[in-house]
Amino acid sequence: MKIKETCTVIGQERIAQDVYSLWLQTGRIASQARPGQFVSLYSADGSRLLPRPISLCEIDDVQGRLRLVYRVVGKGTKEFSALSEGDTLDVLGPLGNGFPMEEAAGKRIFLIGGGIGIPPMLAAAQALESDRENKMLVMGYRDELFLDQELAAAGTLYVATEDGGAGVKGNVLDAIRSYGLAADLIFACGPRPMLRAIQEYAADRNITCYLSMEERMACGVGACLGCICASTGVDDHSRVHNKRVCKDGPVFLSTEVEL
């Protein structure tokens, strides 16, 4: 059930260069939300028409709160970064399918995040009931770390940085090799080259792998066909090879999308 409602800002802080952490008090959205889903945020400025899709970093369904961690990349996100306690914001959600959390039972799982793909992996980590040692959080940063304390509290954290300032120097797969990690299931979110490498890693080892995708969106609900990704099979909606990131995804089996 998708809901559009006006939410109230509980608080916001900058947690890294251009990266902001926003806690929202929702009415019903948080209680319906699952890890891997997203919400669309509307600009208060009518000249910016389209909602901005933002992943869910933490879901407090008891108090009806959502934590969104996002990067300022343009005018819309710049506007959101100026919000403070008590301000209101129109939100549509929860949107998309989310991670198949039930598949993780009894498995060794990699939760892999890269850059601004890291935040949704925290929601997934917090929702998984696996033992700490079987919940391996592999996070790739450019340089500055963020959410690392929360991630370390939710599972076993392994870090890679491009400059080697923290953890393993290199990318998330370098970290997996360097620490000698192995898993039966992968959930991942991050930039396209990272997802492509993970897709190949999973295929080589025959590991079930789910990738969370990103694309420019307009409607966010599956109507406009703006945010498609190439799929290996024929899609249900248009009977071509285009799945809708906002509706059929954003989480896809790595074998069903072409990156």
Add this chain to the structure above:
Amino acid sequence: MNTKVRIAGVELKNPVMTASGTFGSGVEYSEFVDLSRLGAVVTKGVASVPWPGNPTPRIAETCGGMLNAIGLQNPGIDVFCSRDIPFLRRQNTRIVVNVCGRSTEEYCEVVERLGHEPVDLLEINISCPNVKEGGIAFGQNPRAVEEITLAVKRVARQPVIMKLSPNVTDITETARAAEAGGADALSLINTLTGMKIDVERRAFALANKTGGLSGPAIKPVAVRMVYQAAQAVGIPIIGMGGIATAEDALEFILAGATAVSVGTANFRNPRATVEIAEGIEAYMARHGVEDLSTLIGAVR
């Protein structure tokens, strides 16, 4: 108060329709709005076979508007008839099917097929700026507009609405051409061809380079064209282009539109269509308007 309007003999309970391509076949937005509150649902364009559309990015925001270059991705007429029409039939609203094609034959194939289906009106898309063949290639030349209209009318069993492009020097020429070809009504405007460049990446914002501009930014152009077309032809006009509020819709009606379509506004407000229908009623109550049809073309 009477909000009913008629398009080619088909009565709509109110003048608010959805703009093709922004609303799918209504399934997704039925979570937010009661489709029976709308005058009609106008479907995403459907072709004779599935079309994959354009590469991504297909969407770019601009000031007060957006560019799209979807490229008419659609499942083809077979799936449309077996899946979308049965859904729409259950909604107690009028069904307008938007038809696209690469050639006259392809348009006519879809139109013939729909002749056996319970749809109320056909809207022929000769104005999509995002496909290489068909689409706008038919819509910018008055003679081509007349010819495709004649061809479609010859096989159509439902009334035919020709959807016109604003990417012309004189909208009255293509409007008259469609009327001469036997069109029962006109829809205007489709999107304006536009372009956006990302200066940081030094690249086009859309994979297709150009896209169709929609949203509030184009509304004054659309109102002007609806007014001009309404002066030039005797058939009803469905007005669209940047309608986001009841006031916007009333501008088009006062300029000469019999009905209106709401498109891009759905992306900002999923309930825009119903709120506009309610806003029109509130306006009529406020101004003591008994019959909406008295407002059509009332500003001259």
